[in-house]
Each structure stands twice: as structure tokens, then as C-alpha cells.
Amino acid sequence: MSRSVLITGGSRGIGLAAARALQAAGDRVAVTHRTAEPPAGLLAIRCDVTDSAQVDAAFKRAEEEHGPVEVLVCCAGINKDQLLMRMSEDDFTAVLNTNLTGAFRAVKRASKAMLRAKSGRVVLVSSAVALRGEAGQANYAASKAALIGFTRSMARELGPRNITFNVVAPGLTRTQMADDLSEEQLERLVTQIPLGRLAQPDEIAATIAFLTSPQAGYITGAVIPVDGGAGMGH
Secondary structure: OOOEEEEEOOOOHHHHHHHHHHHHOOOEEEEEEOOOOOOOOOEEEEOOOOOHHHHHHHHHHHHHHHOOOOEEEEOOOOOOOOOHHHOOHHHHHHHHHHHHHHHHHHHHHHHHHHHHHOOEEEEEEOOOHHHHOOOOOHHHHHHHHHHHHHHHHHHHHHHHHOEEEEEEEEOOEOOHHHHOOOHHHHHHHHOOOOOOOOEOHHHHHHHHHHHOOHHHOOOOOOEEEEOOOOOOOO
């Protein structure tokens, strides 16, 4: 069955890989983008998730083209890494506003149609850092950890209406964020991964696709690590 899917931050990296995977499965996929170029072959909607009006407009456009959103994947995120003593309050709140409050805006907007339909799938992309922490990423880790509490609260709140909420927690993945790291930083981080390599976006996308599938209909409130074992024990 072809479903209406909206992926925030779906113009590159994990979001784009998830969009391609769901499109290949027959879904009608819209993605939001902010600064990146819109990807070819997808309904691309410019949207800054820190602006509620833009989020509402993005949903309206997706609804006009594809119908009410049945699957929401929240991938939009930023990082502003810095040691605590050098981190500004603006950098801390900016990361939370995009990564956490941006997801809240999208989920709240999506829930309207899902409640009417008494059905829906929501997947939020967190991070292994949310579970194990990382020096210099207090803002990023806090925002990604908060997504877990938010998701599990929504799983309890909207589960009776057949709407599932789950979290995927990727480890270090070959995306723009990883490309911004120095070779020395990459080598240090890879040594902490039992599988000894970075993930590919398609590997994260496969888990997202499963969680939105009929086969995952009885999974909700779960946190699925896709991190090569980096977060074991957390």
C-alpha cells in the first residue's frame, strides 16, 4: 500500500537514504530541506523546523500532493560541538530548538491526521551519543537523549489510537557530520566501535523502513541502536 510519508531533514545523509528506501517500497515521499540542495525525484519542501509556521506549511504542501501524512520520520538536526566552558548559551539552545523542539513541532502537526485515521508510524532519529555521552557534545547529546523521553511519552499517549513511536539511535555514520571531523577524530572514534567502521546511511535507513512497516506494528516505545556496538551496555 502506497503511503504518504514526510521526512524532515530528508535532503541528505540518513534522511535521504530513508526517503529513497521508502520510495523504493512504493510510498509517496516528501522531504524537507533547509540549506542543502533539494534531492531529485522526491517532493522537496523548503522548511526550517525551528519555525512552526514553516512546519505547518510543509505539511500542507505534502498533504496537497500526497494526502494526509501517515508516516513521519524526524531526521532534521544540527550540531554545534564545543567544550562546556566554551559553549555559548545560544549554541546550546539552538541545537535543542532544532533537534528536540523541531521534532515536537513536526510530531504535533502530524498527529492531527493520524488521530483522525487512528493509525500512524513515527520514527525519530536520535544518536548513540544520547546513551553514552561524548565530550564536547553536551548540547547535541542532551537534545538526542530528550528525544527518547519524548518518544516514549508519545508511545503511551497515542498508542491507544494505533500510532507507534520509535527511536533509531545511529552510531557514527558516513554523513556530512562525519566528513566535518578531522582524520585524528575519526580514528579515535572508530577505535570505540566494535565493528571497527562507520555505518553507511543505507544501514540506518533499513531500520527506519522496518519500523514503519506492517511487520513492526507491535513495536512502540523502542530505542533501536544501529551503532556497530558502540553503545553496548547503555
